[in-house]
Amino acid sequence: MYASTLFASTLFVATALAHGNITSPPARQPGPVMQQVCGSQAVSAILADGTGPLENIPSNGAADCNIFLCKGAQFEDNMKNVQTFAPGEKVAFKAQLPIPHEGPANVSIIDTATNTAVGQPLLVFDSYADENLAKLPPNNTAFSVTMPTSLGTACQTPGECTMQWFWFGTSAQQTYENCVDFVMSA
Template sequence: MIDNCGASVAALVQADVTSHVEDMPEAAALIPGFNATACPLFLCKGLQFEDNVANVQEFAPGEVVNMKAILPIPHEGPMNVSIIDTATNTAIGQPLIEFASYADESLAVLPANNTDFDVTIPTTLGAKCAVAGACVMQWFWFGTGAQQTYESCVDMVVPAAAAAVVPNTAVAIDLCCYCCLSVAHL
């Protein structure tokens, strides 16, 4: 990340895993000749695939993935989990799950489905995510009152050859606050 994003951006991400994306352009502005193409801050907070190659997760079409989020400071707003094309930073298809209102800080206790939910890998990806680095599964949350964006991503691959749907497979993903995701296959 340091090579593409610079030391100040990398330090911001590493110092506070709960950091929101809006802080990052300020850090990037301090870097002479900052290259936004090499470090797309609004794609997984600028975290680089090359730094995470050893953690690429392989999913099958139709596979159910359990996600757990730790939300230490709730900010009400919309949230979604989507498959993102990393070349264009656009969603492929519809969100896997979405909430119009998520992490509402006015509630005494957040609903259980805000911190523990399942998504299903689409069966319609074809070869779009067959190569590692082409796609991520992105958890995206925007706190409307705070005007802050939080993102976490899973580097993933869905082999095109995996034509069979895998029913009722459980995979757990822990969302570490708002940092990179860690995945543990059960």
């Protein structure tokens, strides 16, 4: 209980300090399984700056720890947040971008076994979070994607797929991502 409370409290503080993250739907968070797989340094880095770049998350080199898949956050720590979406459904996203870094971004469905995109991206920004703008366009922090109708039987098992928000700050040379675990209804 204490470990869960510590994770939740620290994560809340860390999220308020960072560069950007998805606030809705619920994104994967670090937890005890991530600590077992990726080590305490990786979890500590995320808890210190919950939406910092992937480049700031140390990898322990373990084969099961893939920082470039959901920042190393493990499905087993996030099973209660699995969303159910229907083919053709519009899914609203909200993002927090306290420190913008201009660069490309997208939202894609990712096969978690191979860390590869399933089909085409659901949304693409050629230029996202441009720090040179006086105010970011509203669609940088509130946007929606339409779930594909062509997945067949893919993404019907929890943990098989995730919807990944991916953003690369070109000048900053920093990579950001969040994952939303989901299943497609039949």
